[in-house]
Amino acid sequence: MAAAVVGGGAEILSSVVRGQAELHGPYGGVVPELASRDHVRTVSRVVAAALEGAGVGPEELGGVAVTAGPGLVGSLLVGLSFGKALAYRLGLPVVGVHHLEGHLASAELAEPSLRPPYVGLVISGGHTALYRVEAAPPPRLLGETRDDAVGEAFDKVARLLGLGYPGGPSVSRAAAAGDAAAIDFPRPMVAKQGFDFSYSGLKTAVALEVERRGQPLAELEVADLAASFEAAAIEPLVAKTRAALRHEGLSRVAVVGGVAANQRLRAEMARVAEQDGFRAVFPPPELCTDNAAMIAAAGARLLARGEAHGLDLNSFSRVPIGAAPWTSPAAS
Ligand code: KG4
Ligand code: ZN
Numbered sequence: 001m002a003a004a005v006v007g008g009g010a011e012i013l014s015s016v017v018r019g020q021a022e023l024h025g026p027y028g029g030v031v032p033e034l035a036s037r038d039h040v041r042t043v044s045r046v047v048a049a050a051l052e053g054a055g056v057g058p059e060e061l062g063g064v065a066v067t068a069g070p071g072l073v074g075s076l077l078v079g080l081s082f083g084k085a086l087a088y089r090l091g092l093p094v095v096g097v098h099h100l101e102g103h104l105a106s107a108e109l110a111e112p113s114l115r116p117p118y119v120g121l122v123i124s125g126g127h128t129a130l131y132r133v134e135a136a137p138p139p140r141l142l143g144e145t146r147d148d149a150v151g152e153a154f155d156k157v158a159r160l161l162g163l164g165y166p167g168g169p170s171v172s173r174a175a176a177a178g179d180a181a182a183i184d185f186p187r188p189m190v191a192k193q194g195f196d197f198s199y200s201g202l203k204t205a206v207a208l209e210v211e212r213r214g215q216p217l218a219e220l221e222v223a224d225l226a227a228s229f230e231a232a233a234i235e236p237l238v239a240k241t242r243a244a245l246r247h248e249g250l251s252r253v254a255v256v257g258g259v260a261a262n263q264r265l266r267a268e269m270a271r272v273a274e275q276d277g278f279r280a281v282f283p284p285p286e287l288c289t290d291n292a293a294m295i296a297a298a299g300a301r302l303l304a305r306g307e308a309h310g311l312d313l314n315s316f317s318r319v320p321i322g323a324a325p326w327t328s329p330a331a332s
Contacts, residue, residue, distance in 0.1 A: 001039050001079070003047040004292035005054035005061070006300055010112050014053030015286070015293040016046050021166060028159045036074030043082045050292070058090055063308070065299020068096030068326050069316035070126070076315035084311050093308035095299045096326040098319070104133060105298035106291070107254030110283035114254060118281075119244050123237060124257035124290075125151035125166075128197045130244045131321070133254070138322025142244050143195025150233055151259045153199040157229050160210050161222050172262060175230045178223030183209060185232035190239045195247075197236055202229070234265045238272050251278045261285035 004015040020038055024030050051058060066083030069076060080096075087094035104120045120131040120139060128151075129144035148156075151168060158167025163174055185205050188198040206229050213221060241253050255269060266282055273280045287294060302308075313326050 001042045001046045002290065002292035002295075003043075003050035004296045005050050005056055006109075006293060006296040008300070010109060010297065012109065012293045013056065014050045015291055016050045016053060017286070017289075017291050018042055018046050025165045028165050029155060030072070032072045032074055035072060036078055039075050039078035043078055047082065047086070058086070061090065061092055063087070063093045063095060063299065063303045064090075065095050065097050065296050065302075066313075067099050067102065067295050067315075068313060068324065069319045070099055071315075071317065073315055073317045076317075080313065080315045084313060088311060093303060094311070094313060095302045095307060096309050096313045096315075096324070097295045097298045097302070098321050098324050099295075100127060100129070100321050101137070101139070102294040102298045103256040104131070104139060104254065105301065106256050106283045106287040106294035107281050109294060109297045110287050111254075111281045114252065114281050117248075117250055118252040118254055119241065119248060119250050121237065121241050121253055121255045121260075122257045123150050123255070123259035125149060125155065127257065128199065128237075130195045130240060132244075132248055132250070141321070142248070143197065143240060145197040145199060147198055147200040148203060150197070150199055150237065151257070153203045153229075153233055154259065156203050157206050157226070160207055161217065161225055163222070163226070166258075168259060168262060171226045171230060172264065174223050175227035175264070176223075178220070178225070178227030180227040180231035182224035183228035185209075185228050187232055187235045187239075190236050195240050195244050197240065199233070202232055230262075230264055234262070234268055237265060238268050241269070242272055242276060242278075245276070245278050252281065253278060254281045254283075256283060256288060258289040260288040 002017040005013040007013050064083045064087040066080050100122050103122050108114050116133045116135045118133050120133045122129050126149050128149045130142040131139035133139045154171050155167035158170050163170035188202050269280045
C-alpha cells in the first residue's frame, strides 16, 4: 500500500510505501487474499502519513489519483474505494491512472528535463514492454514479452536457488559473488527482429541446470547461476532498447519499473548509451519499485489536461495502456 502527495505534478512532497515483503515472503510470491486484507488494514494510516509527511491538510489537495489497473482486483478495489470516498468527502476530482503510465511518469518526476518523445522501457514483476512516449497520450507499444515478465523471471529464479523474496534484489546480491560467464544461458529474442521479449525459456534453462546439478547447491554455484542468469536476462533489455531507439530515431530512453533498480542493468545500459550516444534516464530505486508518487504525478498531468472521472470509476485486472475503459466517455 502506498500514498503520496505531489505538488505541481513534478515535486514529491511525501511518498509513503508500506511494502508487504514480510507478509508474502514465506510463500515466495504475492498471495492475493493476504494482500487485499492488508490493504484494508493500512490504507487510512498510509494516506494519513502521506498528508502528514507533506505537511498539507486534505483541504489543500487539488485532486485524488488512484490506480485503476492493471493489477490484483482485490487490492485495486481497496485503493479505488478509499480514493473515491476521499474525493467525494472533499469535493475533489478523482482520476484513475493506468499502473504503467504511472511507472512511465516516474522518469519525468525524477528528471524534469526529460521531455517526450522518448522510448520507455517498462520492466516490472508483471510487465516487460517498450513504448514510444509522445507528449499526447497514450504511449505507443513497440514490443512486449510474449510470456513471462523479466521481474517474474527474477522471482522464479530466486525460488529455484533458495534465495529470498522479492527475487530481484536477492538474485542481484547473490550474483555479485558469481561469474556471469560461468553458464551460457540463452539470450532470448536477441537475434530476432522486432522488439518483443520472452523469459519463460530462460527460466526453464535455469531450472534444468539446477536439476542437473542436484541439491544442495554450493554457495559458489548459486552465485554463478545467479550471475549468469542476471546477465542473460539483462542482455535482451539492452539490445531491444538499442534497436528501438535506432528504429524510432530517438536518443533518450526512460527505464522504469522494479527491475530498473537493478545495478547491472544500469551499468550495461550506461555503457551502451555512451557507445551509441543516447541518454538513459533511470529514476532512483525508490521510484522504480511500486510507489504512489508516480501515480500522483501521472494523475496530476491528467487533471491538468482536464481529464477527471466520475464516482463510477472502476478497477480492471487486465487493461492495456490507452484502451483504459475508465477514460472513455462510454464508461462514464
Ligand atoms: O514495479 P514493481 O515494484 O511491481 C510491479 O509492478 O510488478 O516491480 C517488482 C519487480 C519484482 O519482480 C522484483 O523482483 C523486481 O521488480 N526487482 C528487481 C530488483 N528490484 C526489484 N529485479 C532485478 N533487480 C533488482 N534490483
Ligand atoms: Zn509496478
